[in-house]
Amino acid sequence: xxxxxxxxxxxxxxxxxxxxxxxxxxxxxxxxxxxxxxxxxxxxxxxxxxxxxxxxxxxxxxxxxxxxxxxxxxxxxxxxxxxxxxxxxxxxxxxxxxxxxxxxxxxxxxxxxxxxxxxxxxxxxxxxxxxxxxxxxxxxxxxxxxxxxxxxxxxxxxxxxxxxxxxxxxxxxxxxxxxxxxxxxxxxxxxxxxxxxxxxxxxxxxxxxxxxxxxxxxxxxxxxxxxxxxxxxxxxxxxxxxxxxxxxxxxxxxxxxxxxxxxxxxxxxxxxxxxxxxxxxxxxxxxxxxxxxx
Amino acid sequence: xxxxxxxxxxxxxxxxxxxxxxxxxxxxxxxxxxxxxxxxxxxxxxxxxxxxxxxxxxxxxxxxxxxxxxxxxxxxxxxxxxxxxxxxxxxxxxxxxxxxxxxxxxxxxxxxxxxxxxxxxxxxxxxxxxxxxxxxxxxxxxxxxxxxxxxxxxxxxxxxxxxxxxxxxxxxxxxxxxxxxxxxxxxxxxxxxxxxxxxxxxxxxxxxxxxxxxxxxxxxxxxxxxxxxxxxxxxxxxxxxxxxxxxxxxxxxxxxxxxxxxxxxxxxxxxxxxxxxxxxxxxxxxxxxxx
Numbered sequence: 001x002x003x004x005x006x007x008x009x010x011x012x013x014x015x016x017x018x019x020x021x022x023x024x025x026x027x028x029x030x031x032x033x034x035x036x037x038x039x040x041x042x043x044x045x046x047x048x049x050x051x052x053x054x055x056x057x058x059x060x061x062x063x064x065x066x067x068x069x070x071x072x073x074x075x076x077x078x079x080x081x082x083x084x085x086x087x088x089x090x091x092x093x094x095x096x097x098x099x100x101x102x103x104x105x106x107x108x109x110x111x112x113x114x115x116x117x118x119x120x121x122x123x124x125x126x127x128x129x130x131x132x133x134x135x136x137x138x139x140x141x142x143x144x145x146x147x148x149x150x151x152x153x154x155x156x157x158x159x160x161x162x163x164x165x166x167x168x169x170x171x172x173x174x175x176x177x178x179x180x181x182x183x184x185x186x187x188x189x190x191x192x193x194x195x196x197x198x199x200x201x202x203x204x205x206x207x208x209x210x211x212x213x214x215x216x217x218x219x220x221x222x223x224x225x226x227x228x229x230x231x232x233x234x235x236x237x238x239x240x241x242x243x244x245x246x247x248x249x250x251x252x253x254x255x256x257x258x259x260x261x262x263x264x265x266x267x268x269x270x271x272x273x274x275x276x277x278x279x280x281x282x283x284x285x286x287x288x289x290x291x292x293x294x
Numbered sequence: 295x296x297x298x299x300x301x302x303x304x305x306x307x308x309x310x311x312x313x314x315x316x317x318x319x320x321x322x323x324x325x326x327x328x329x330x331x332x333x334x335x336x337x338x339x340x341x342x343x344x345x346x347x348x349x350x351x352x353x354x355x356x357x358x359x360x361x362x363x364x365x366x367x368x369x370x371x372x373x374x375x376x377x378x379x380x381x382x383x384x385x386x387x388x389x390x391x392x393x394x395x396x397x398x399x400x401x402x403x404x405x406x407x408x409x410x411x412x413x414x415x416x417x418x419x420x421x422x423x424x425x426x427x428x429x430x431x432x433x434x435x436x437x438x439x440x441x442x443x444x445x446x447x448x449x450x451x452x453x454x455x456x457x458x459x460x461x462x463x464x465x466x467x468x469x470x471x472x473x474x475x476x477x478x479x480x481x482x483x484x485x486x487x488x489x490x491x492x493x494x495x496x497x498x499x500x501x502x503x504x505x506x507x508x509x510x511x512x513x514x515x516x517x518x519x520x521x522x523x524x525x526x527x528x529x530x531x532x533x534x535x536x537x538x539x540x541x542x543x544x545x546x547x548x549x550x551x552x553x554x555x556x557x558x559x560x561x562x563x564x565x566x567x568x569x570x571x572x573x574x575x576x577x578x579x580x581x582x583x584x585x
Binding site: 031032079082083086088089090092093094096097098099100101102103104105107108111112209213216217220221224228265267268270271274275277278281282 | 390
């Protein structure tokens with residue numbers, strides 16, 4: 001049981017940090033950015049590449065986060081900014097275009113072979129659950145990143161401006177809040193978080209061009225479960241989702257009903273994520289308002 | 295070369311039907327369906343399930359249509375209550391849910407490996423069937439486009455409130471068009487299964503949906519000709535990857551990856567520079583008859 005909680009915390013950390021970026025972007029520019037998933041993949045590869053040049057992992061991750069953040073700003077400048085007057089649906093479809101382009105770029109540059117971060121890791125026994133130092137790093141990084149984001153949004157002028165922008169764009173503008181600069185800041189933060197998340201994901205598994213498909217469903221499931229524009233919702237969604245996933249695979253259904261042990265095969269992980277998302281969307285009331293404002 | 299042409303025309307016709315079905319939903323109604331591959335897959339799985347469990351050809355076709363209609367009804371349940379972006383995610387999720395189930399539950403139709411389906415072995419016959427289906431569906435789509443239902447849907451797309459003040463039930467109109475378009479895509483899927491002779495989950499990924507979206511946006515949403523021309527363009531790029539790889543000497547994998555980038559680039563460039571697509575939707579002017 002403890003192991004289920006530990007595994008859930010690890011997976012939730014990886015998903016939450018990417019999902020928060022999707023929610024952050026949604027609450028400011030009002031569309032679901034599918035290219036965000038590619039930012040995570042690119043972030044993972046950048047960290048790997050920079051580390052390969054002989055830098056330490058923390059340095060490589062920081063460089064990757066900054067570069068991915070800048071790339072997110074560039075995508076905004078080149079594509080999303082010119083489309084700002086269009087309907088959200090149009091921007092959403094355009095973001096798929098960006099996603100396809102970035103995916104193609106990653107696959108062409110790095111090829112199909114999987115890459116593994118070789119890092120030394122110690123394991124500890126926590127009750128009857130096994131935790132590695134890597135797991136602790138993953139969880140710690142996400143918690144630290146969330147605290148930084150909260151401080152940024154609630155304790156700085158920029159953060160206050162960003163929240164005002166998310167709440168009421170027109171009003172914020174009449175109060176002299178520069179929308180373009182703050183939107184750029186938002187994309188930078190979202191991109192950097194995606195890079196962090198992609199790196200954490202790659203550290204726990206491995207890097208391969210189609211890892212976007214492994215991230216896409218859980219991330220969007222988490223964001224939709226929490227409400228597209230809510231940061232806290234994205235984190236809560238990630239936690240709920242990974243708990244549901246790990247419990248569903250961790251329970252011995254066979255012994256419960258028939259006596260012979262039978263577990264749900266672990267390849268049903270993604271199926272559970274999508275099912276949870278579709279179910280929540282079918283059951284929940286209309287979409288919620290932005291919680292950046294609160 | 296002739297073989298290649300016949301194959302290309304067959305594929306263009308089949309995928310044009312899917313693009314048309316998406317056009318009815320998005321172009322006319324404004325519903326953003328990110329899982330239009332689902333009705334296509336449901337259609338294709340009709341023959342596949344029939345083949346795997348010893349049902350006849352006709353039973354397979356009927357099964358495909360029934361599956362698609364049922365799927366359409368299921369995703370319609372949340373459509374009335376959710377805003378566009380949420381519903382887009384529901385449709386995407388539903389399509390992936392079905393694909394993952396087919397991957398993981400092998401007894402239904404072979405799991406990841408898929409299942410063989412009786413094949414239309416003569417490529418010319420296959421082409422004629424595909425073109426005939428496309429022609430029939432074009433006529434149907436044109437009929438709907440010009441009908442009072444089509445006009446109502448356009449009003450709905452532009453201003454839902456206005457449609458409601460006209461005393462129309464927006465949800466019912468959307469439900470009708472969704473069912474029609476899902477059955478349309480299912481027919482394409484059924485024919486696809488019998489022409490390719492093989493149905494596996496890998497043919498029905500999110501990526502396939504976006505190839506159709508690229509075709510539709512390139513051709514011009516809301517335009518029937520646009521859906522076909524856009525599909526022709528995209529499918530020719532798609533099926534000629536092998537030749538490009540041979541001719542350029544680049545590895546096949548790389549060319550396939552670059553093709554994806556080309557589709558992405560088309561989507562982005564059309565949005566940036568020619569929003570109405572190659573064939574813009576015509577303005578429809580209707581004069582009220584004098585009493």
